[in-house]
Amino acid sequence: MRSSIPPSRRQVLAGAAATSTLAATGCGGLDRSLLRAADAQPDGYPTVLAVQEMGRLLAEATDGRLRIKTYAGGQLGNEKDTLEITVFGGLDLNRVSIAPLGSILPEAVVPTLPFLFRSTAHMRAALDGAPGDAILAAMEPHKLIGLCFYDAGARSFYTSKRPIYEPGDLTGQKIRVLNSDLFVSMVEAFGGDATPMAYGEVYQGLMQGVVDGAENNPPSYESSRHYEVAPNYSLTEHVMAPEVLVMSLRAWRRLAPDDQALIRKCARDSVPYMRRIWDERTASAMQALSDQGVEIIRPDRTAFAESVRPVWDKYLTTPKLRALAESIESVQVRNG
Structure with missing residues (x-):
């Protein structure tokens, strides 16, 4: 299959793969202490900062024997590209959205179900507990270690025009969604017209009436300035699908058991750090939206949740x- 990774990225990844291969065999005197991590998000994004924090903790615990170098901003390709390379061992660590894993890991579809999580606290408790552990463990047969x-x-x-107070308000509205069958099914269950579209095209699509709306988290809605054309x-809060940090099984097997446990x-330990940054960014975004005069609606989520139960049956x-x-x-979560 012809690679979709541009030549410059492909060369970097090929070099990383060669490094991994030589390091695995102990040849060439290469530095086996450096773990390479990819993230499609830009420098300064909470997930990038979290992996960098993990690297700081790891270097501190090993006196610099194990270190992490993060390639942010999609330097090594998009998530689909880097996930494939990680599976084959060309990258050591990779932060990806849970959704792309659904194509190889059925368990990854579950956290993306609409209205699965009652609140952020419920989502965090579930993913920190046994259900989350089960999803992470299911990755190993697919040559990934879920961390x-x-x-x-x-x-x-x-x-942009008609506000959403109840599911019926979505009827007939063209809503931009991720290129995901599940997201399409969800919007259609509400009576909306699901329209997959690249993220970079959404602002113009809203302005020109190609779509009537979209959906995203507060920091993305605010930083993209979509509120200017869809106020x-x-x-x-229909989906709280998480991000996941994975490690190549090939890289994992090069490590001693003590180092595996430390990683x-x-x-x-980097998770609370990431969540604190994310919560601060979300609060800041909500304040900025309010300051810009955005109409912030807090609907009863019960009717929405009931409307999408057939989507659960489908997936x-x-x-x-x-x-x-x-x-x-x-x-169970207190107040969650």
Whole structure:
């Protein structure tokens, strides 16, 4: 299959793969202490800062024997590209959205289900607990080691004309969604017209009326300035699909058991750091939206959740997946 990675990126990744191969065999005197991490998000983004924090903790715990170098901003390709390279061992660590993993890992579809999580606290408790551990563990047969989950925020609808107070308000509206069958199914369950579109085209699409609305988390909605052309923000918080930090199984097997345990610990210890930054960014975005005069709507989510139950039936195709969803639903959180 012809690679879609541009030549410059392909050369970097090929070099990384060669380094991994030589390091695995102990040849060439190459530095096996440096772990290479990819992230499509730009420098300064919470997930990038979190992996850098993990690297600081790891270097501190090993007196510099193990270190992490992060390639942010999609330097090594988009998430689809870098995930493939990580599976084959050309990258050591990779922060990706959970959604792309759904094509190889059925369990990854479950956290993307609409209205699975009752709140951010519920999502965090579930992913920090047994359900999250089960999803991470399911990655190993696919040549990945799941290390931890990071937040990606709660996605909500925003529209240019008709505000969204209840599911029926989406009827007939053209809503931009990710290129995801599940997201298309969700919007259609509300009666909307799901329109997959590249993120960079959304502002113009809203301005020209190609789409009537879209959906995203507050920091993305605010930083993209989509509120300028779609000033009605309805906090449906319909999806809280997380990000995930994975490690190549090939790189993992080069490590001693003590170092494997240390990497797991440093990854987990980076999670509260990431969440603090994310929460601060979300609060700042909401304040900025309010200052800009955005109409912020807080609808009753019950009717929305009931409308998308058929979507669950469509994607929970096995008893195992349904049991995983039920285990997440059963997680109890105070005030969550």
